[in-house]
Amino acid sequence: MKLTEAEWQIMKALWAEWPATARQIADRLSGEVNWAYTTIKTMLTRLTEKKALKETKKGNVSVYEPIISRPDAQRNALKSLVNQAFDGAFGPLMHFLLEDQKLPENQKEELLKVLKEGEQTGGGNGGV
């Protein structure tokens, strides 16, 4: 499952709160994009075909809910990026992030915290 840029917008609006109608989604997006209502409907239809979300009729109105969760979508996107640009290795990506992106101090600290937590919990919820 590969979401396009426009599809991410839609999905984010849906993840924010669901189930939601096309109208609700359009309203949520109205501050960010300038799409016609039918454009949004088209995207919703395509996302339904792609099994990224589920459409249910309430009377004659469709309500939508995500099938893939946001973390799953993030995982997929990240995995694609890592494979494509970083030869599949997380290490170099991290390196890159840390060396190159010049994290603000507070984020470094947060990161250290997370790293230490990780040592105890061994956390995570696994696969895609």
Place this chain on the structure above:
Amino acid sequence: MKLTEAEWQIMKALWAEWPATARQIADRLSGEVNWAYTTIKTMLTRLTEKKALKETKKGNVSVYEPIISRPDAQRNALKSLVNQAFDGAFGPLMHFLLEDQKLPENQKEELLKVLKEGEQTGGGNGGV
């Protein structure tokens, strides 16, 4: 500058060693993809139009060299991902990587090392 999946393949082959001819690039890619030579030529032409690489004639043969560096391309790709999927914040991405992707211990250690180095050098080479 946004590279597509196929374009990444081409660019990676070029970054590996350049300048290079279409033939050389095709040879390098022959183990990974199964594209016709003309497909590769097409991609090279498009990448030239996109200013991702530069084409120079040596006699009647074109040699190519990258205009954008691999780290720049990585930066761009990462930035896009972060904006799209992680609301522009590196912190959550890190969190996600660390908590969710279950890094092997050795990578965590490496990461810690990088973090500590960063504290002294304040390293990095700045933005795109």
Place this chain on the structure above:
DNA sequence: GCAATTCTACTACATATGTAGAAGCTGTCA
């Protein structure tokens, strides 16, 4: 009961992307 509103379903169209064939130019080896 009818007009205005709101949905949905269908259709459309431009640009991007993946993929490659055809035709023509040129160098080279017999």
Place this chain on the structure above:
DNA sequence: TGACAGCTTCTACATATGTAGTAGAATTGC
């Protein structure tokens, strides 16, 4: 001095993506 091989440029075509109009069904406000 050709015939072949390799290279280039053009053209083509399917599918994906972004974006939206139109027509007809349903809903609602009087």
